[in-house]
Amino acid sequence: MEKEETAKMTVTGATNNIPVTETWMRKHRLLYDGATRHPFILSIRQGSVDFSSFKRWLVIGQDYIFVRSFVPFVASVLVKSCKEPNNESDMEVLLGGMASLADEINWFKKEASKYHVSLTSVVPQNANVTYCRFLESLTGQEIEYPVAMTAFWAIESVYQQSFAHCLEEGGRVPQELQETCERWGNEGFGAYCNSLRDIVDRSLQKASAEVISKAEVCFLSVVEHEVEFWNMSTGDA
Numbered sequence: 559m560e561k562e563e564t565a566k567m568t569v570t571g572a573t574n575n576i577p578v579t580e581t582w583m584r585k586h587r588l589l590y591d592g593a594t595r596h597p598f599i600l601s602i603r604q605g606s607v608d609f610s611s612f613k614r615w616l617v618i619g620q621d622y623i624f625v626r627s628f629v630p631f632v633a634s635v636l637v638k639s640c641k642e643p644n645n646e647s648d649m650e651v652l653l654g655g656m657a658s659l660a661d662e663i664n665w666f667k668k669e670a671s672k673y674h675v676s677l678t679s680v681v682p683q684n685a686n687v688t689y690c691r692f693l694e695s696l697t698g699q700e701i702e703y704p705v706a707m708t709a710f711w712a713i714e715s716v717y718q719q720s721f722a723h724c725l726e727e728g729g730r731v732p733q734e735l736q737e738t739c740e741r742w743g744n745e746g747f748g749a750y751c752n753s754l755r756d757i758v759d760r761s762l763q764k765a766s767a768e769v770i771s772k773a774e775v776c777f778l779s780v781v782e783h784e785v786e787f788w789n790m791s792t793g794d795a
Contacts, residue, residue, distance in 0.1 A: 577759040578770060579711070582777055593781050594719045596788040602739065603723060605730035608792075613673060615791035616738065619680030622666040624787070627690035628713070629659055634697035635706045642703055642761070651753045655714075665741070685790040689783045696776070704761040708773040711754035712780035717742045718751045 583590060598615070601607040615621055632655060639648045670677050682690070696706050721743030724731050731739050741747075762770055 578762045593716045593784040598788040599720045603729045619677045623682045631693040638703040685786040704765045705773045707758045711758045715751045716784045
């Protein structure tokens with residue numbers, strides 16, 4: 559037991575009050591930046607994005623397919639949260655996220671209609687299939703709540719910080735893509751991601767060293783999948 563508690567303190571940074579997610583961000587900063595500062599994202603910020611790449615990611619339906627798979631994953635996280643003690647605040651945040659997904663799916667449909675694309679005929683690319691399978695693997699009852707919450711936060715956070723970067727001062731986002739960047743890069747979505755991160759840190763405070771280790775691996779897996787998803791958008795995957 560003493561060894562486990564020592565390992566837990568080392569991983570969480572409890573000795574100096576550093577939240578576990580912050581230790582991950584510092585430890586894996588280069589990998590995380592590889593997702594949030596991917597060449598595809600930088601091309602949007604710089605105004606040099608290939609619109610065929612952008613449409614491959616957004617309008618031709620790859621992200622739409624992903625969001626459809628994201629819904630049952632989020633639902634499974636919500637079910638797990640119901641079994642957690644003192645979970646009222648967690649449930650409120652998660653329910654808000656579920657509600658926003660319906661609006662997000664409708665937005666994708668609207669964008670597809672604008673570009674005269676039939677979403678029902680979209681064939682998921684390999685990176686998308688792999689990512690969706692990863693999400694499905696996290697819906698099982700055996701997956702601990704902190705691990706599932708880590709994936710939830712990481713997925714949303716990469717999107718928010720990627721598109722927030724596009725909106726930062728000095729960016730030259732094409733007018734046609736301004737709405738997309740504002741959708742995920744806005745401060746409100748950023749606050750929501752911070753709420754998810756707070757849930758992760760709170761849940762990990764009570765977790766064993768083994769669960770914390772699993773959550774860190776899950777965090778890294780999300781980052782890797784996000785990079786592959788952006789690569790797919792540029793035709794590199």
